[in-house]
Amino acid sequence: xxxxxxxxxxxxxxxxxxxDEDGVATLVRRLSAAGVDSITALGSTGxxxxxxxxxxxxxxxxxxxxxxxxxxxxxxxxxxxxxxxxHAEDAQRAGAAGLLLAPMTYQPLTADDVxxxxxxxxxxxxxxxxxxxxxxxxxxxxxxxLYARIAELPGIAxxxxxxxxxxxxxxREHVARIRAVVPERVTIGVSGDAAAAxxxxxxxxxxxxxxxxxxxxxxxxxxxxxxxGDHRAALAESxxxxxxxEAFATLGGSLRVTAAIAEQRGxxxxxxxxxxxxxxxxxERAHVARLVDALGLDS
Amino acid sequence: xxxxxxxxxxxxxxxxxxxDEDGVATLVRRLSAAGVDSITALGSTGxxxxxxxxxxxxxxxxxxxxxxxxxxxxxxxxxxxxxxxxHAEDAQRAGAAGLLLAPMTYQPLTADDVxxxxxxxxxxxxxxxxxxxxxxxxxxxxxxxLYARIAELPGIAxxxxxxxxxxxxxxREHVARIRAVVPERVTIGVSGDAAAAxxxxxxxxxxxxxxxxxxxxxxxxxxxxxxxGDHRAALAESxxxxxxxEAFATLGGSLRVTAAIAEQRGxxxxxxxxxxxxxxxxxERAHVARLVDALGLDS
Numbered sequence: 001x002x003x004x005x006x007x008x009x010x011x012x013x014x015x016x017x018x019x020d021e022d023g024v025a026t027l028v029r030r031l032s033a034a035g036v037d038s039i040t041a042l043g044s045t046g047x048x049x050x051x052x053x054x055x056x057x058x059x060x061x062x063x064x065x066x067x068x069x070x071x072x073x074x075x076x077x078x079x080x081x082x083x084x085x086x087h088a089e090d091a092q093r094a095g096a097a098g099l100l101l102a103p104m105t106y107q108p109l110t111a112d113d114v115x116x117x118x119x120x121x122x123x124x125x126x127x128x129x130x131x132x133x134x135x136x137x138x139x140x141x142x143x144x145x146l147y148a149r150i151a152e153l154p155g156i157a158x159x160x161x162x163x164x165x166x167x168x169x170x171x172r173e174h175v176a177r178i179r180a181v182v183p184e185r186v187t188i189g190v191s192g193d194a195a196a197a198x199x200x201x202x203x204x205x206x207x208x209x210x211x212x213x214x215x216x217x218x219x220x221x222x223x224x225x226x227x228x229g230d231h232r233a234a235l236a237e238s239x240x241x242x243x244x245x246e247a248f249a250t251l252g253g254s255l256r257v258t259a260a261i262a263e264q265r266g267x268x269x270x271x272x273x274x275x276x277x278x279x280x281x282x283x284e285r286a287h288v289a290r291l292v293d294a295l296g297l298d299s
Numbered sequence: 300x301x302x303x304x305x306x307x308x309x310x311x312x313x314x315x316x317x318x319d320e321d322g323v324a325t326l327v328r329r330l331s332a333a334g335v336d337s338i339t340a341l342g343s344t345g346x347x348x349x350x351x352x353x354x355x356x357x358x359x360x361x362x363x364x365x366x367x368x369x370x371x372x373x374x375x376x377x378x379x380x381x382x383x384x385x386h387a388e389d390a391q392r393a394g395a396a397g398l399l400l401a402p403m404t405y406q407p408l409t410a411d412d413v414x415x416x417x418x419x420x421x422x423x424x425x426x427x428x429x430x431x432x433x434x435x436x437x438x439x440x441x442x443x444x445l446y447a448r449i450a451e452l453p454g455i456a457x458x459x460x461x462x463x464x465x466x467x468x469x470x471r472e473h474v475a476r477i478r479a480v481v482p483e484r485v486t487i488g489v490s491g492d493a494a495a496a497x498x499x500x501x502x503x504x505x506x507x508x509x510x511x512x513x514x515x516x517x518x519x520x521x522x523x524x525x526x527x528g529d530h531r532a533a534l535a536e537s538x539x540x541x542x543x544x545e546a547f548a549t550l551g552g553s554l555r556v557t558a559a560i561a562e563q564r565g566x567x568x569x570x571x572x573x574x575x576x577x578x579x580x581x582x583e584r585a586h587v588a589r590l591v592d593a594l595g596l597d598s
């Protein structure tokens with residue numbers, strides 16, 4: 001049951017271009033205390049792509065150290081296979097309960113390239129691997145055939161899909177099509193926070209959540225309602241948060257908005273994102289602050 | 300006149316996941332001997348995005364060392380600004396005559412993010428910078444306004460544009476629109492080898508060339524014809540090479556095809572690209588070999 005429920009993705013805050021180790025510890029301890037089902041360190045929200053091998057090893061170690069009994073998954077993606085393997089080794093040494101792997105691209109990759117990457121990683125790892133499908137950052141598109149090929153590999157535990165259609169009936173068909181081609185042991189987790197309640201109602205067993213890394217109670221309310229079958233409540237709560245999801249869409253993505261929220265709450269220091277990402281400007285931050293207030297996200 | 304004419308982009312061949320230093324030296328010496336106008340080490344063709352800081356410093360040093368009097372530009376792009384600055388420092392220490400900077404992305408970047416990145420780099424560098432617009436790999440789109448803002452920065456020497464329309468009249472309008480918003484001192488260089496002859500005929504002063512890094516004579520024939528005003532000859536030669544440009548488009552990009560050609564000629568060892576990029580399969584390689592033969596690219 002490790003790869004089900006709410007997996008919360010904390011930021012990796014920086015201060016003066018170095019990992020803010022206290023900030024990492026603070027964020028991870030909050031998540032564990034809130035009772036999330038798992039913590040995914042070094043997801044896209046955790047800025048894995050921007051960090052050096054050593055920084056990533058430090059973050060993985062800190063996350064496991066401060067997570068208590070909550071399982072910690074660690075993002076290991078990189079442009080080069082040998083770097084992915086090095087990250088996988090470091091994550092396992094840190095005590096990761098799972099490895100999250102997105103096929104990062106600079107040159108576009110083929111399906112064979114990506115299949116071979118995943119095969120190499122599972123052959124060289126002793127903890128389960130989550131397939132991370134995030135076309136918005138990797139610009140790689142999986143498709144059902146490749147899901148099926150990769151999910152057959154022993155060691156694949158879950159697929160993190162990039163969202164589902166907004167219409168629930170369409171979402172159910174979408175998830176059913178994936179379910180039909182992957183083994184039962186492989187869970188399907190939704191991402192794209194705006195789609196999470198719909199995804200859970202449509203049959204996803206996990207929510208890989210950006211906002212859950214910073215506002216775990218909010219994400220837990222939706223997840224717990226959905227996991228106990230009260231999809232009406234989960235969908236209603238998600239509907240109520242529409243202004244937040246709209247801010248994700250209009251202010252340059254969930255990462256920038258979530259970082260601004262974490263900064264405003266004093267969880268991390270201002271400008272916690274890696275440059276060249278400037279983060280939100282003052283007007284955008286004021287908008288987010290009003291929204292946090294209006295939606296009662298501070299409680 | 301440094302940022303005009305043919306800039307040839309050599310591969311950075313790997314052997315067993317390490318830089319093939321002899322291969323780098325061989326490729327660079329060939330380019331210098333052929334008389335290209337400049338050599339751009341660690342372009343996209345040179346796999347900069349896949350290499351560590353130390354590997355990149357080694358390649359920059361080798362390129363300058365073996366280029367004779369040919370100016371060497373060095374790609375410095377990275378996902379994080381501090382990494383870009385480190386690469387810029389290493390490239391300058393190696394003796395680079397120019398720095399090539401693409402705004403690599405994982406999270407999508409805003410125009411302000413990218414402008415600030417370029418401003419930071421020119422403020423911290425003492426050699427000219429080439430703006431590298433390659434949406435196929437970076438997934439960032441510049442647009443005329445951002446070209447204009449960045450080109451105003453002192454230290455910007457050239458803009459490497461991603462191609463031009465196939466129709467010559469449209470290509471002229473396209474290049475004229477860019478020319479109208481950037482200072483005279485900033486050259487415009489075309490890339491996308493299939494578009495090069497058209498780009499040069501349309502007013503581009505440089506060709507930043509993938510194939511020129513492996514088959515410099517071929518690229519020099521086109522460039523020299525164009526630069527002496529014989530666009531008819533340049534366009535005819537490019538037209539004759541249509542099967543090569545088609546192979547670039549259908550076999551997963553110019554990098555894979557060019558690597559296969561370099562491997563077949565014995566310039567570099569087989570499987571010279573960084574994994575997870577598998578390179579062409581046997582059937583594709585056979586197709587490329589026939590094409591090299593039919594087009595007389597071996598001469």
